Amino acid sequence: MSRINRRIILLGGSAAAALGVPCVALAQTKVEIEMRGTARGEQIWFEPQGLAVDPGTTLRFTNRDPGNSHTATAYHPELFGRTRRIPASARPWDSDFLLPEESFEVTLTVPGVYDFYCLPHEMAAMVGRIVVGTPLHVGWEGPSSDRDDISADVLAALPAVDAILANGVIHVESKP
Template sequence: MTLVRRKFLKMGGGILAAFSTPLPLRARSLEIIEMKGTPRGEQVWFAPQGLAVSVGTTIRFVNRDAGNGHTATTYHPDNFDRIRRIPKAAKPWNSDFLMPNESFEVMLTVPGVYDYYCIPHEMAAMVGRIVVGRPDEKGWEGESANVDDVPPEVLALFPKVDAILDKGRIERVDKS
């Protein structure tokens, strides 16, 4: 009997340890943002274009556009000397070019608003916004007031923070 009990404890110890770990440490969510385009490439976009997530969420960017390479790049001085449009304590990212079906992941650990773009397709409306956490969280940084680095036509494409928080996801407005 003792042998069976030891074997059970040995086998079940990992399971028990997993359940004794605090939920915030175990429950890390994953959200997928797809990079898409029309078959002839006349339109490209991130889907969703606006996304609300909790602190600690991992974002996976996946290129689902069979005809184009894309990037997911934050507005930040470390990325091509762009003006910062992410929280001050956040680390910038640049996926480099992702070919069809390739992916890139980043975990967002600082609350606030993150604006990002596709390097070759920024002016073709391929921009997105992720809202991490809520405005009442400690360390929250809202939408960037920096507008000198981004053309007004592109700034107008970012979904509003309130709309993202209200709906959770904002899909692009079809221009066709």
């Protein structure tokens, strides 16, 4: 998978070029995130758990866990009354329950940090974080500072934004 494209595009005559603001080309890319689980179902996770992508990237969530249904759900008040943990101008998503081998796609265009979870397995820390663009993007919104609507275990399971930006992808530590 490619890292964030950091090329600067000069927009002749535009305000962005006049101000010297870097922009990232909108690449229509698809990236897969798998919903996984151990054979007996004692552990479940998203793989990868953290990911850096360019604006305009389509994420495809696929349930590869033969024993469980999963969701990919953005933290947002429109979805189950949750506190917003995605950029303010981004559209929230909910895949609904995906049976084994079913998929759901969402395209993220707004730069910033997106936290998501599996509705029935959030308390088992089945969560993930997507970083769209970089802090250099105009309007980039960092991670939520909210600590009231998320448990300490779930919060600790979210990969650090700096680690995602440095590595491009954060894989879940090996599972049995």
